[in-house]
Amino acid sequence: MQALEYGSDQNGLVCGYLFGRGPAAVPIGAAEAAAWVRENAGQPGEFLWLHFNLANTASEKWLREHARLSDEFYDCLHEGSRSTRIEQADDTLVAVVNDVLRDFSFEPSDISSLYLSVDRQLVISARRSPLQAVERLRQAVRRGEPIASSVVLLTHLLRDQADVLTRIVRVATGKVDNIEDNLLSGQLKFKRADLGALRRVLVRLQRLLAPEPAAMFRLLQRPPGWVTVQDRQELREASEEFAVTLNDIATLQERIKLLQEEIAALVNEGNNRSLYTLTIVTVLALPINIIAGLLGMNVGGVPLATDASGFWIIAGIVAVFTIVAGWVVMRRRRELD
Numbered sequence: 001m002q003a004l005e006y007g008s009d010q011n012g013l014v015c016g017y018l019f020g021r022g023p024a025a026v027p028i029g030a031a032e033a034a035a036w037v038r039e040n041a042g043q044p045g046e047f048l049w050l051h052f053n054l055a056n057t058a059s060e061k062w063l064r065e066h067a068r069l070s071d072e073f074y075d076c077l078h079e080g081s082r083s084t085r086i087e088q089a090d091d092t093l094v095a096v097v098n099d100v101l102r103d104f105s106f107e108p109s110d111i112s113s114l115y116l117s118v119d120r121q122l123v124i125s126a127r128r129s130p131l132q133a134v135e136r137l138r139q140a141v142r143r144g145e146p147i148a149s150s151v152v153l154l155t156h157l158l159r160d161q162a163d164v165l166t167r168i169v170r171v172a173t174g175k176v177d178n179i180e181d182n183l184l185s186g187q188l189k190f191k192r193a194d195l196g197a198l199r200r201v202l203v204r205l206q207r208l209l210a211p212e213p214a215a216m217f218r219l220l221q222r223p224p225g226w227v228t229v230q231d232r233q234e235l236r237e238a239s240e241e242f243a244v245t246l247n248d249i250a251t252l253q254e255r256i257k258l259l260q261e262e263i264a265a266l267v268n269e270g271n272n273r274s275l276y277t278l279t280i281v282t283v284l285a286l287p288i289n290i291i292a293g294l295l296g297m298n299v300g301g302v303p304l305a306t307d308a309s310g311f312w313i314i315a316g317i318v319a320v321f322t323i324v325a326g327w328v329v330m331r332r333r334r335e336l337d
Helices: 030-039 058-066 071-078 132-142 150-184 192-209 213-221 229-295 310-336
Strands: 013-019 047-053 085-089 092-100 111-118 122-127
Touching: 013 030, 030 047, 030 058, 047 058, 047 132, 047 150, 058 071, 058 122, 071 085, 071 092, 071 111, 085 213, 092 132, 092 150, 111 150, 111 192, 122 150, 132 150, 150 192, 150 229, 192 229, 213 229, 229 310
Parallel strands: 047 122
Antiparallel strands: 013 047, 085 092, 092 111, 111 122
């Protein structure tokens, strides 16, 4: 029976590319990558990117056997914290980047983590579910986009992540615009719960995808020695682009909050109108209920019981009291308005 590979080879490798031997990256397999790492055969300017699928249990085993990665990287794989961060471990950059799944459907569970270890000549990325940003990066490498260094690869990934997030914000903004238009036209077809679910997803995206400012600041101030000034500038620009997108998310959350309050006010106003109508009906029916209760008692001495015009007399009395009650209610409403 053929072993399950979970979208990767038997070693858990989804894809591998060797950069620096030509204008385009060269695809490389797990065996060639192991030999390249073991023999340290990389020439100056060369670096290797290996992307693994953690759903395949063989991937971590291969990494421990063939890649000399820092303990911090393996700690990230197993710890509970999922906040986006980029930290320095000795001479290596270790990053946790949260991204949305390829089939993202605005569900909080459609967010997963990508773990990276970046040094001068080796970039390791690993994930448990297919992610949009890393897939965009993979397609860019396949198209032959020039990537000069491992840090450029990292910043390309961060920019792809910001682009994915921008597209999500654009789709969410369209949904909010549609709800707002329906609200203004008085044909609201959505509930506050729909807006609440959308807002929860945006809050989760903002919380998980926002890079830790302190960690990014420390990295930009004291990067590893092999990170060039140009690479540092690329990281700073990628961080600024991300900040703009996160600000758009915060603005959209505020719009959703205001719409929720407006919908709640409309629902409350409708309930008040219904309650007021019910109150008027109750007040208008009060005289006839009282008189009917009195005249319906099986006791002696009921007035007008033998009078031929008794019904019309009682009906007139009920009508007078009903008109008076209605006038009192309407006057009270005008005073409140």
